[in-house]
Amino acid sequence: MVNILVIGSGGREHALSWKLSQSSKINKVFTAPGNGGTENNIPIPVDDLDALASFAQKNDCFTVVGPEAPLAAGIVDKFNQMNLRIFGPSKNAAQLESSKIWAKNFMKRNDIPTARFEIFDDPKKAHDYVKSLSYNVVVKADGLAAGKGVIVCNSTEEAISAINTILVKKTFGDAGNRIIIEERIDGxxxxxxxxxxxxxxxxxxxxxxxxxxxxxxxxxxxxxxxxxxxxxxxxxxxxxxxxxxxxxxxxxxxxxxxxxxxxxxxxxxxxxxxxxxxxxxxxxxxxxxxxxxxxxxxxxxxxxxxxxxxxxxxxMPAPLWKNQSAVCLVLASNGYPESYPNNEEITGFDLIPENVYVFHAGTKNQDGRILSNGGRVLGVTALGDTLASAISNAYAAAEKISWPHKYCRTDIGKKGLPHL
Ligand SMILES: Nc1ncnc2c1ncn2[C@@H]1O[C@H](COP(=O)(O)OP(=O)(O)O)[C@@H](O)[C@H]1O
Ligand SMILES: [Mg+2]
Known part of the structure; x- marks a missing residue:
């Protein structure tokens, strides 16, 4: 039987390793580097492709990549060259995410519906362009910026300041060498x-x-x-x-x-x-x-x-889905996305009911105690027969979990209710 290597350390990777470990075809699931909830953690960072490949080779692993960075760095190409089995797109295919400009041009030439746009590397030309428009825009850095490289603007002034942030101040480094200015679509x-x-x-x-x-x-x-x-x-x-x-x-x-x-x-x-x-x-x-x-x-x-x-x-047969709703409530440490404390002990895991699973993200296991270790700490995920019941199941379970700086939104899932 084959082993699995899941790469990453967030809630997504805990969910993938949890699901994959239920397969009868799997021997053991490793996670690199993993978190306080994942089992068989291997202390290799996600950007050390050589060490990941040699671990996968030695342990006969089918590898599953969680985050975008190793995909953009070419982990799939590298593993394939070594005849290792790995799930995910090649470096070239990953450009759909790693270069927003590449993706926009791809959509344009293939008639895939997307906001109209122009590309700039010269701030002056970008300023003139936004001044000429009669609609609001979104300014986007081309490269990977950990979800921070997009600025949604409400006026020409905001657009000019967004252009300066990315192209002049280089707040996102080389990811902002070029920008997209696209129409803001309100919907x-x-x-x-x-x-x-x-x-x-x-x-x-x-x-x-x-x-x-x-x-x-x-x-x-x-x-x-x-x-x-x-x-x-x-x-x-x-x-x-x-x-x-x-x-x-x-x-x-x-x-x-x-x-x-x-x-x-x-x-x-x-x-x-x-x-x-x-x-x-x-x-x-x-x-x-x-x-x-x-x-x-x-x-x-x-x-x-x-x-x-x-x-x-x-x-393959069409995959079967539970005819239920699921809601994941992120429990974060108060202060996120700016600064927040780590190393606070989290309790209450033993009180979680059966239809709920608590996926770990920013946690670590220290001698059997679970400590906070990141901004987004846990993902309390509940099933329910309706969206409303999944929401209340998730919130009821989340109340059982505590640590000093626990924070969560109180309205997760609610924006779906009026559409039912
Ligand atoms: N053209 C657009 N019109 C309106 N909102 C947008 C547009 N493009 C992006 N956004 C908003 O900005 C957010 C981030 O943009 P996105 O392109 O998803 O980049 P990333 O996830 O890499 O930050 C989106 O989730 C959406 O809310
Ligand atoms: Mg996005």
Whole structure:
């Protein structure tokens, strides 16, 4: 039997390792570097590709990559050269996420609906451009900026200041050598994740994240304060449109252009007048979206990841999903996304009911005690027969968990309720 190596240390990776360890085809699941909730942690950082490859080789691992950075650095190409089995896109295919400019040009030439845009490296030309527009814009750094390189603007002045932040002050370093200025689309945001083997893509699930730190989507952006799946914001008609116009077109065009895409394809969508527009692609599961999505899986995830790598998804049965809602509530340390204390002991895990799973993110296990070790600490993830019951199950469970600086939003999932 094969072993699994999950790469990463967040809630997403705990969810993946939790789900994969349920497969009858798996011997042991390792996580590198993992967190206080994952088992068999291997202390190799996600950017040490050589050490990860040699661990995978010695331990006969099928490797599953959680975060984008190692994908953008070419971990899949490296493992393939060494004949190691690994799930995820190649470095070239990962450009869908690692270069927003690459992705926008790709969408443009393949008629994939997205906000109209221009690209700049000269601040003066960018200033003149935004002054000439009659609509609001979003200014985006080209490269990976840990979810911070996008500035949504409410006026020309804000746009000019955003241009200066990225192109002049270089707040995001080389990731901001070039920028996209695109039309701001005001609508409802949701995400749609599919699994591809390079030839076809099967839908995983729709979901909605909550990016801002405070209730009612107020305050600064974070890595995500909670998510639920499925989201009623994406109804059947819209799902069909997204699958056909966006996901299938993307997978076909990537194949056609010789950047075959294998892995999880995540489309960040804005819905305006019942039409979906792609805000961005991610080339991996979202975090926290991964947590509610894995909770709803009624199939052996490992078999599907193998089929993605082998290009055999079309011979797999349609994956079965629990006919329930799942809500993941992120418990953070107060002060996140700025500064916050670490090393506070967390208690209450023994009081969590059966329909709830607590995924760890910023935690560590010190001699059997679980200590906080990051801004986003836990993802309390609950199932329920309805969205409303999943929400109340998640909040009831989250109340059992405590540590001095625990913080969470009180409205996760609620924005889905009016759409039911
Ligand atoms: N064209 C747009 N119109 C309106 N809002 C946008 C647009 N592009 C991005 N946003 C907002 O900015 C957020 C971050 O942008 P995104 O492209 O997803 O980059 P990243 O996740 O890398 O920060 C989105 O989740 C969305 O809320
Ligand atoms: Mg995004």
């Amino acid at each position: 409802i945001e949701a995400s749609y994740i599919a699994l591809s083997d390079g030839n076809i893509a099967i839908p995983m699930a729709s979901s909605q994240d909550h990016k801002r730190i405070f209730d009612d989507d107020k305050g600064p952006n974070t890595g995500g304060m909670g998510a639920y799946s499925p989201t009623p914001v994406i109804n059947e008609i819209l799902a069909k449109k997204i699958q056909e116009k966006i996901i299938n077109t993307t997978i076909d065009a990537m194949k056609e252009e010789k950047t075959v895409f294998k892995g999880f394809l995540y489309a960040g969508i804005m819905i305006r007048d019942d039409q979906p527009y792609v805000l961005e692609y991610n080339v991996r599961m979202g975090d926290p979206e991964c947590q509610p999505i894995t909770m709803r899986m009624d199939f052996d995830l490992y078999e599907y990841l193998v089929a993605s790598v082998d290009g055999t998804l079309s011979s």
